[in-house]
Amino acid sequence: MSYIVFARKWRPKDFDSVLGQEHVTTTLKNAIAQNRVAHAYIFSGPRGVGKTTTARIFAMALNCKSGPAKEPCGTCDSCKEISNGTNLDVIEIDGASNRGIDEVRALRENIKFAPTRGKYKVYIIDEVHMLTEEAFNALLKTLEEPPAHAIFIFATTRPYKVPSTILSRCQRFDFKRLTVNEITGKLREIVKSEKLEIEEEALYTIARAAEGAMRDAESMLDQLVSFCGKKIDAESATAISGTVGHEVLFDFTEKVINKDTAGILKLVDGVIAGGKDIPQFVNSLVVHFRNILIARASDEPEGLIDLPQEMIGRLAVQAKSFSNETLLYILTVLMGAQDSVRRAISQRIPLELAAIRLTRRDDLVSLTSILDRIEQLEKKLGSGAAKPFDSAQGKPEPKAAPQPQHKDENISEPPKDAAKKEHFDVEVEIDASGLSFERICEVWPNLLREILSKRMSLALFLQPGQPLKLEDSVLTIGFSKEHTFHKEALETSGNRKLIETALSGILKHDVRVDMKVVEALEKKVSVEDLLLEERQEETHEVVKSALEIFGGNIRIPLK
Ligand SMILES: Nc1ncnc2c1ncn2[C@@H]1O[C@H](COP(=O)(O)OP(=O)(O)OP(=O)(O)O)[C@@H](O)[C@H]1O
Ligand SMILES: [Mg+2]
Ligand SMILES: [Zn+2]
Missing domain, CATH: 1.10.8.60 (Helicase, Ruva Protein; domain 3)
Known part of the structure; x- marks a missing residue:
């Protein structure tokens, strides 16, 4: 006897052997027992979970010599033929290869004739969603008035692609993945x-x-x-099992959660040593983190994640260890790696660098919330000082600083009067054009950020400076003595121009700047201090790890 693959050899021959789909098989058995068999069914669900198998068993049960029976006998001629696919009353049509109108027309012609052996003519149309619109329309006519002996079973992995006009005429059964x-x-x-x-x-x-x-x-x-x-x-x-198993993906995630750089590099090494395809591994990681994001964001992730229920549960557990921001960051890093892995000569390096970045990531949430907090604080300081003057001018009160968005972080806001004390004494003036010093204080962090993106060194010089006063559209920026060098560096015409352009752009108003060293400058907390520290730290760590892995020296290009 020729060799038969397990999937065929072990195809269930009765309802009770179909695993995990009891909600379907019980209903079908009862329908037969109660003589309430419908004319059209739709079996939807992922591939390889028993849709075609169940359709055949149903056909066997209906046409069994001793039937219609709750279970087919499996031994009569009819049962044997159906199970071999040679029964003339059970017609299987593959929607994927017979998409056309002609097949449906043939079906409509053929359906009129009574079944040859059994009681029913059963049409099993696999991948029904693949039929063309025309074919669907023709099918619909048949479905509207099917002969008494006709039964349709439509199987599909994509029920949402089946027109609702068809769906509404069918009893629908959703097949589940097996545990x-x-x-x-x-x-x-x-x-x-x-x-x-x-x-x-x-x-x-x-x-x-x-x-x-x-x-x-x-x-x-x-x-x-x-x-x-x-x-x-x-x-x-x-x-x-080919691709890396899901265990590896869960493991990788665990190491990202624990910021375990050594562990993750070992894992990556194992994957590579195991001969796995690197681009495919990175793709699986992207999908895995996408799934974590969905598990976090959606109340009903089942429809959106193509994985067994248990795994969705595990994803949801891992999802708890991340904030949305962190997940987005991770996905950005991984998608970047996807790109560079494809282009790199050594695919290993971008993968390892991504792994390092993920385990040495900043705590992005808290950084964002720190930034928010500080900006709010700075606004408050600025507006607090400007208030009396504003009122004197009959201007509207400055808006109250909005509440920080992140409530979960535990950085406590300094008490109100502490904030006031921190504010340096400045003259507050409104320029003839309505440009206020307050406004400049407000946009100060934006200015730093803008300059940071243009020329990092310039931002570093500007960072210790502080707006002191505004007079005739000239902003005086103060530096403490120890930052005299910074001040002088900024005073070169190119640098000054850059600051002026950036500031004027932000304010939509021409502003010139003047730098001045002052005796005492109370230091405000600088947003950029944090940002810069954070960035330097990261670069530093990545470079360090890269050196650890690849060896070599740092060479700074002189430009
Ligand atoms: N629920 C199940 N219980 C036991 N065996 C199953 C089950 N589902 C699938 N199998 C096994 O897998 C094989 C293929 O199943 P079947 O053809 O019914 O899947 P399907 O859902 O129709 O998939 P596809 O959408 O790819 O057509 C069967 O021959 C059987 O060996
Ligand atoms: Mg099938
Ligand atoms: Zn039988």
């Missing part, structure tokens, strides 16, 4: 009767890699037998 336990259960059964030996871990590796599809699990087992013979070990199972 890891259901899969290992059946694999054990096969292993036993095929007289194989398999390590428990291998069983689970296969079951997990199958992602809920029994057919995939059976095919993997088949492959493993060809690969290892009758004794199957865990290592071979991992190798056969």
